[in-house]
Amino acid sequence: MSDTPWLTADQQHAWRAYLQAQNRLTAALNRQLQTDSGLSLSDYEVLVHLTDAADGRSRPYELQRVLGWEQSRLSHHLARMQKRGLVARNECHDDGRGAYVLITDAGRQAITAAAPRHVDAVRRMFFDHLSTEQVTAIAEVSTKVLTRLDPADPS
Amino acid sequence: MSDTPWLTADQQHAWRAYLQAQNRLTAALNRQLQTDSGLSLSDYEVLVHLTDAADGRSRPYELQRVLGWEQSRLSHHLARMQKRGLVARNECHDDGRGAYVLITDAGRQAITAAAPRHVDAVRRMFFDHLSTEQVTAIAEVSTKVLTRLDPADPS
DNA sequence: TCAACGTACATGACACGTCATTCATTCCAC
DNA sequence: GTGGAATGAATGACGTGTCATGTACGTTGA
Numbered sequence: 001m002s003d004t005p006w007l008t009a010d011q012q013h014a015w016r017a018y019l020q021a022q023n024r025l026t027a028a029l030n031r032q033l034q035t036d037s038g039l040s041l042s043d044y045e046v047l048v049h050l051t052d053a054a055d056g057r058s059r060p061y062e063l064q065r066v067l068g069w070e071q072s073r074l075s076h077h078l079a080r081m082q083k084r085g086l087v088a089r090n091e092c093h094d095d096g097r098g099a100y101v102l103i104t105d106a107g108r109q110a111i112t113a114a115a116p117r118h119v120d121a122v123r124r125m126f127f128d129h130l131s132t133e134q135v136t137a138i139a140e141v142s143t144k145v146l147t148r149l150d151p152a153d154p155s
Numbered sequence: 156m157s158d159t160p161w162l163t164a165d166q167q168h169a170w171r172a173y174l175q176a177q178n179r180l181t182a183a184l185n186r187q188l189q190t191d192s193g194l195s196l197s198d199y200e201v202l203v204h205l206t207d208a209a210d211g212r213s214r215p216y217e218l219q220r221v222l223g224w225e226q227s228r229l230s231h232h233l234a235r236m237q238k239r240g241l242v243a244r245n246e247c248h249d250d251g252r253g254a255y256v257l258i259t260d261a262g263r264q265a266i267t268a269a270a271p272r273h274v275d276a277v278r279r280m281f282f283d284h285l286s287t288e289q290v291t292a293i294a295e296v297s298t299k300v301l302t303r304l305d306p307a308d309p310s
Numbered sequence: 311t312c313a314a315c316g317t318a319c320a321t322g323a324c325a326c327g328t329c330a331t332t333c334a335t336t337c338c339a340c
Numbered sequence: 341g342t343g344g345a346a347t348g349a350a351t352g353a354c355g356t357g358t359c360a361t362g363t364a365c366g367t368t369g370a
Binding site: 195224225252253 | 328334335336
Binding site: 182185186189214215216219226227229230231234247250251252253254 | 347348349350351357358
């Protein structure tokens with residue numbers, strides 16, 4: 001332990017607060033989305049990106065890249081969303097291994113209904129209490145963490 | 156949607172980066188802890204607080220408060236840790252409803268072995284790349300979020 | 311052309327977190 | 341004191357995330 005210095009008091013405080021805020025924030029947003037719209041935060045993210053995509057469809061590996069999820073998580077999640085009728089899968093003729101995920105009408109309806117309240121919640125629980133400098137700091141720190149954790153950049 | 160304005164571009168960017176960094180960071184730390192020491196990040200947090208506590212024991216509601224977890228999460232997690240021999244439960248004579256959770260020798264051994272590498276990982280993946288101003292910003296933002304989400308402060 | 315390797319995706323098993331509910335005990339107003 | 345509310349904690353059911361593995365297809369090079 002002597003050659004691996006522990007964190008400073010400031011760092012410990014920041015770290016614990018960060019972990020707790022994470023937990024609570026995502027839990028609260030999940031609750032809000034679930035009770036208001038029957039969606040989870042994960043469902044919401046998937047539907048957002050499918051809505052943004054051309055034709056409302058996307059390849060799983062593309063979703064994986066954009067969402068930053070693990071492959072099996074995405075696969076399981078899509079299976080569950082398909083079972084609930086929020087998305088559908090089509091085969092991909094360009095690549096026999098691949099598939100297309102597409103948003104269904106029910107999926108579009110669900111996210112359209114969910115969006116206003118969800119955005120409101122995100123602002124209420126997060127952005128409304130932060131200065132623009134703090135928002136910038138969050139973005140910078142998060143981006144830094146992401147690039148450092150990116151397996152394609154093991155500098 | 157017109158009366159519930161969407162997030163600004165900066166906010167959207169910050170939000171997505173924040174969510175992704177969260178996911179990746181905790182996933183990476185969990186992997187590191189798991190492969191190096193057979194513990195999860197949650198196990199680690201519980202053991203840290205039990206180690207800090209007098210006699211290496213604590214009431215569940217106290218742990219709940221310190222960790223910021225939901226009651227049932229803690230209860231389930233303690234049950235799993237107990238099954239693995241990391242903690243034990245005793246009855247509480249002060250309060251017939253309550254219980255004591257105490258760290259076992261195996262638990263102490265596990266966290267002692269895990270700590271150096273884990274701390275190192277936290278620094279490598281997080282603090283080493285942040286300025287002191289950024290650490291301060293993280294702490295402030297997280298604390299702000301926590302106080303806003305605290306059910307005891309519904310201002 | 312075909313063997314070896316890489317890529318896209320799915321799946322089973324298992325750990326984890328939440329919700330709803332339950333239970334025992336303690337606290338408190340009357 | 342006593343009945344009702346509040347508190348401390350456990351549990352079953354269920355959705356979620358990860359790991360290890362499997363499978364099918366594509367790509368490359370000798």
